[in-house]
Amino acid sequence: xxxxxxxxxxxxxxxxxxxxxxxxxxxxxxxxxxxxxxxxxxxxxxxxxxxxxxxxxxxxxxxxxxxxxxxxxxxxxxxxxxxxxxxxxxxxxxxxxxxxxxxxxxxxxxxxxxxxxxxxxxxxxxxxxxxxxxxxxxxxxxxxxxxxxxxxxxxxxxxxxxxxxxxxxxxxxxxxxxxxxxxxxxxxxxxxxxxxxxxxxxxxxxxxxxxxxxxxxxxxxxxxxxxxxxxxxxxxxxxxxxxxxxxxxxxxxxxxxxxxxxxxxxxxxxxxxxxxxxxxxxxxxxxxxxxxxxxxxxxxxxxxxxxxxxxxxxxxxxxxxxxxxxxxxxxxxxxxxxxxxxxxxxxxxxxxxxxxxxxxxxxxxxxxxxxxxxxxxxxxxxxx
Numbered sequence: 284x285x286x287x288x289x290x291x292x293x294x295x296x297x298x299x300x301x302x303x304x305x306x307x308x309x310x311x312x313x314x315x316x317x318x319x320x321x322x323x324x325x326x327x328x329x330x331x332x333x334x335x336x337x338x339x340x341x342x343x344x345x346x347x348x349x350x351x352x353x354x355x356x357x358x359x360x361x362x363x364x365x366x367x368x369x370x371x372x373x374x375x376x377x378x379x380x381x382x383x384x385x386x387x388x389x390x391x392x393x394x395x396x397x398x399x400x401x402x403x404x405x406x407x408x409x410x411x412x413x414x415x416x417x418x419x420x421x422x423x424x425x426x427x428x429x430x431x432x433x434x435x436x437x438x439x440x441x442x443x444x445x446x447x448x449x450x451x452x453x454x455x456x457x458x459x460x461x462x463x464x465x466x467x468x469x470x471x472x473x474x475x476x477x478x479x480x481x482x483x484x485x486x487x488x489x490x491x492x493x494x495x496x497x498x499x500x501x502x503x504x505x506x507x508x509x510x511x512x513x514x515x516x517x518x519x520x521x522x523x524x525x526x527x528x529x530x531x532x533x534x535x536x537x538x539x540x541x542x543x544x545x546x547x548x549x550x551x552x553x554x555x556x557x558x559x560x561x562x563x564x565x566x567x568x569x570x571x572x573x574x575x576x577x578x579x580x581x582x583x584x585x586x587x588x589x590x591x592x593x594x595x596x597x598x599x600x601x602x603x604x605x606x607x608x609x610x611x612x613x614x615x616x617x618x619x620x621x622x623x624x625x626x627x628x629x630x631x632x633x634x635x636x637x638x639x640x641x642x643x644x645x646x647x648x649x650x651x652x653x654x655x656x657x658x659x660x661x662x663x664x665x666x667x
Contacts, residue, residue, distance in 0.1 A: 315654040338374025338473025340392035374473035395423035476506040485512040507531035523605040590630040600632040
């Protein structure tokens with residue numbers, strides 16, 4: 284069990300938020316100095332680890348333009364396009380993020396046999412990501428976002444057909460028989476509810492992994508209606524969900540996150556969320572948007588306040604949080620340090636427009652800034 288005394292933090296009485304003199308702990312300069320050294324060692328460690336990403340593969344397509352007038356045909360803006368590009372999305376975005384940390388990333392998922400598939404392959408090769416992508420007669424999933432003005436989203440158009448048939452799943456099982464799963468150190472399951480994960484496919488993966496899961500670090504990012512399938516795993520090291528998904532899975536809808544998130548509400552939230560001891564889940568992260576994130580495990584529960592940033596775009600922020608927590612927890616075994624870095628990665632992600640991975644240099648520069656400014660990032664920890 285990790286002791287808070289092992290982490291360089293300070294205690295202060297916080298009255299700025301009207302929290303009735305409740306005591307928080309704070310990450311401070313000594314902590315930032317310590318974790319900066321840890322992060323450098325982590326980068327040398329993780330680059331040789333083999334990471335497998337299984338999930339719903341997509342492309343993010345961006346169309347950027349200007350709105351100068353309203354259409355005479357209907358009350359809608361007319362976007363004059365001046366730039367268009369595609370980026371890896373969904374599970375492919377997670378693979379891309381991880382490729383900045385490890386040299387050995389492998390991606391598994393369904394794709395269509397179309398031009399967008401060619402775009403996707405080109406982007407994967409650019410990042411040196413290997414893959415087993417199962418071609419179907421459906422379309423490659425593409426999310427097209429049209430933006431204008433100061434990166435303002437006008438509309439999103441989804442192109443997808445995920446009614447996979449028996450042949451598609453059979454091709455998946457047959458194709459993966461040749462893959463040596465024992466080689467991988469970390470396994471990410473990235474679920475966007477696009478029908479890759481169902482009772483049969485998760486049972487298939489469980490049979491492949493369960494005998495060796497003790498030697499693997501397993502990350503699951505489920506959608507609520509598929510969560511029950513993943514409980515067949517005999518071990519999950521880390522489960523990542525947002526507050527809406529968590530409210531459906533763990534039933535805490537009584538928490539009103541729209542009111543001021545003060546220490547009393549934080550304490551009640553941390554105490555009331557109980558892990559089911561029958562589930563083999565070590566850590567659960569619940570991202571809370573502008574309110575930061577929380578981590579729950581059998582020893583203690585933690586809330587970490589968000590690091591204040593100007594928000595440009597929230598697309599892909601959750602992918603960065605899950606990726607950074609997963610790989611750093613695998614390295615350090617420290618819940619608090621991993622949660623802090625994941626929270627930092629989320630704040631960096633939303634400060635960038637479009638789908639942008641949080642790279643090592645981004646984290647290093649942010650740690651340097653936090654150290655120089657002695658930014659007081661507060662958190663609250665409650666023992667179970």
